Amino acid sequence: xxxxxxxxxxxxxxxxxxxxxxxxxxxxxxxxxxxxxxxxxxxxxxxxxxxxxxxxxxxxxxxxxxxxxxxxxxxxxxxxxxxxxxxxxxxxxxxxxxxxxxxxxxxxxxxxxxxxxxxxxxxxxxxxxxxxxxxxxxxxxxxxxxxxxxxxxxxxxxxxxxxxxxxxxxxxxxxxxxxxxxxxxxxxxxxxxxxxxxxxxxxxxxxxxxxxxxxxxxxxxxxxxxxxxxxxxxxxxxxxxxxxxxxxxx
Amino acid sequence: xxxxxxxxxxxxxxxxxxxxxxxxxxxxxxxxxxxxxxxxxxxxxxxxxxxxxxxxxxxxxxxxxxxxxxxxxxxxxxxxxxxxxxxxxxxxxxxxxxxxxxxxxxxxxxxxxxxxxxxxxxxxxxxxxxxxxxxxxxxxxxxxxxxxxxxxxxxxxxxxxxxxxxxxxxxxxxxxxxxxxxxxxxxxxxxxxxxxxxxxxxxxxxxxxxxxxxxxxxxxxxxxxxxxxxxxxxxxxxxxxxxxxxxxxx
Ligand SMILES: [Fe+2]
Ligand SMILES: [Fe+2]
Numbered sequence: 001x002x003x004x005x006x007x008x009x010x011x012x013x014x015x016x017x018x019x020x021x022x023x024x025x026x027x028x029x030x031x032x033x034x035x036x037x038x039x040x041x042x043x044x045x046x047x048x049x050x051x052x053x054x055x056x057x058x059x060x061x062x063x064x065x066x067x068x069x070x071x072x073x074x075x076x077x078x079x080x081x082x083x084x085x086x087x088x089x090x091x092x093x094x095x096x097x098x099x100x101x102x103x104x105x106x107x108x109x110x111x112x113x114x115x116x117x118x119x120x121x122x123x124x125x126x127x128x129x130x131x132x133x134x135x136x137x138x139x140x141x142x143x144x145x146x147x148x149x150x151x152x153x154x155x156x157x158x159x160x161x162x163x164x165x166x167x168x169x170x171x172x173x174x175x176x177x178x179x180x181x182x183x184x185x186x187x188x189x190x191x192x193x194x195x196x197x198x199x200x201x202x203x204x205x206x207x208x209x210x211x212x213x214x215x216x217x218x219x220x221x222x223x224x225x226x227x228x229x230x231x232x233x234x235x236x237x238x239x240x241x242x243x244x245x246x247x248x249x250x
Numbered sequence: 251x252x253x254x255x256x257x258x259x260x261x262x263x264x265x266x267x268x269x270x271x272x273x274x275x276x277x278x279x280x281x282x283x284x285x286x287x288x289x290x291x292x293x294x295x296x297x298x299x300x301x302x303x304x305x306x307x308x309x310x311x312x313x314x315x316x317x318x319x320x321x322x323x324x325x326x327x328x329x330x331x332x333x334x335x336x337x338x339x340x341x342x343x344x345x346x347x348x349x350x351x352x353x354x355x356x357x358x359x360x361x362x363x364x365x366x367x368x369x370x371x372x373x374x375x376x377x378x379x380x381x382x383x384x385x386x387x388x389x390x391x392x393x394x395x396x397x398x399x400x401x402x403x404x405x406x407x408x409x410x411x412x413x414x415x416x417x418x419x420x421x422x423x424x425x426x427x428x429x430x431x432x433x434x435x436x437x438x439x440x441x442x443x444x445x446x447x448x449x450x451x452x453x454x455x456x457x458x459x460x461x462x463x464x465x466x467x468x469x470x471x472x473x474x475x476x477x478x479x480x481x482x483x484x485x486x487x488x489x490x491x492x493x494x495x496x497x498x499x500x
Pocket of ligand 1: 125
């Protein structure tokens with residue numbers, strides 16, 4: 001989707017999909033700022049040409065390549081972006097253990113033009129998962145938008161059985177950091193497997209089949225998913241820990 | 251994507267994707283109206299349960315199941331919708347030759363609550379293709395949104411070699427009916443194969459690799475695509491001509 005906000009700053013927003021890994025990459029820019037500064041959340045290496053082309057066509061200046069966490073299912077585009085667009089800074093949480101130019105933590109703000117994203121620590125899927133939320137101010141996009149990574153998926157959530165995952169921690173993260181946002185906050189996850197593009201906090205608080213349960217039930221659901229070992233994990237995680245440069249990972 | 255407009259009427263908007271046929275289905279509703287009347291554009295039979303579930307969860311009342319044209323790559327969900335939700339009316343163009351409850355033509359308006367879609371005839375991919383555009387009025391969504399079917403795809407367009415297609419007609423349709431809309435009009439196509447979710451009239455006017463060409467070049471591009479015969483066409487077209495009821499098509 002894409003929209004303009006009613007505030008003086010104008011958010012340019014694009015949701016981009018990688019069919020192979022069912023990953024959503026998000027492009028945000030302040031299109032009312034003379035530099036049109038832009039950022040990508042969760043870029044994928046294989047779709048990078050598409051993403052850099054649209055950034056160029058829209059006349060944007062990419063400043064940040066950000067990840068919500070160290071992904072296990074695809075190689076981040078961050079490393080390639082940095083080699084192709086040298087001024088771009090990579091951003092990830094300190095707790096992720098990954099290499100990046102900028103480490104962010106709970107409460108940090110990432111500014112692009114007159115717009116900003118607020119960082120919320122939402123560990124549980126991995127130890128270093130964060131959620132980026134648009135600012136809580138009258139000149140920031142309304143309704144707010146939360147880029148939840150794999151913490152909250154639409155009617156689901158990320159698995160918690162590797163990479164320092166913990167179902168107990170995920171439950172606490174979502175209930176304290178995401179479900180406390182206003183009901184109309186838009187939820188933009190890192191993945192969707194059913195063709196949904198967006199949800200809201202109100203919807204997930206009411207209809208998420210896992211996270212609406214009490215904590216004990218949630219933990220039991222997560223302990224009994226019996227998911228296969230992720231195909232890409234042994235390639236993706238080492239690469240993503242060094243910012244997506246696969247050659248450095250070997 | 252999803253957003254609320256700044257007008258008094260509040261558009262609830264959802265873009266939904268069918269991975270198999272790379273089809274986008276669009277859900278629109280007037281969420282500020284007491285009945286929350288809703289419509290679906292280009293529903294797919296296989297994703298109908300998903301679509302009806304979200305409509306129910308959001309508390310919407312589905313009133314119209316609309317098609318931009320008789321699709322050749324998937325069976326419309328219209329027929330199934332009508333059997334599961336009896337009050338829903340199907341909508342398609344008169345020129346499509348398909349069966350429906352309501353036939354629309356150039357200039358017709360389709361109201362849902364206090365919001366409406368305007369019908370524009372955009373033949374060329376098929377003889378009966380139409381584009382639905384949100385209203386041009388201060389109480390309608392800003393920027394406007396154009397649901398272009400296969401007339402304009404993001405950086406592409408639908409093929410013109412069957413179903414009464416004509417590259418000459420498609421070129422004229424797009425340039426007279428779509429590219430004349432304001433540059434910030436959002437383009438929501440019936441398909442995308444590269445993971446794009448939205449474009450704008452301004453972007454396609456500048457960067458569409460086919461439609462930016464002069465008419466003769468466009469016709470020559472379209473005459474030389476050498477596309478395979480569509481796998482689903484012999485099932486989908488007969489079914490879609492009778493509103494998506496496959497059994498009636500045999
Ligand atoms: Fe993940
Ligand atoms: Fe089509």
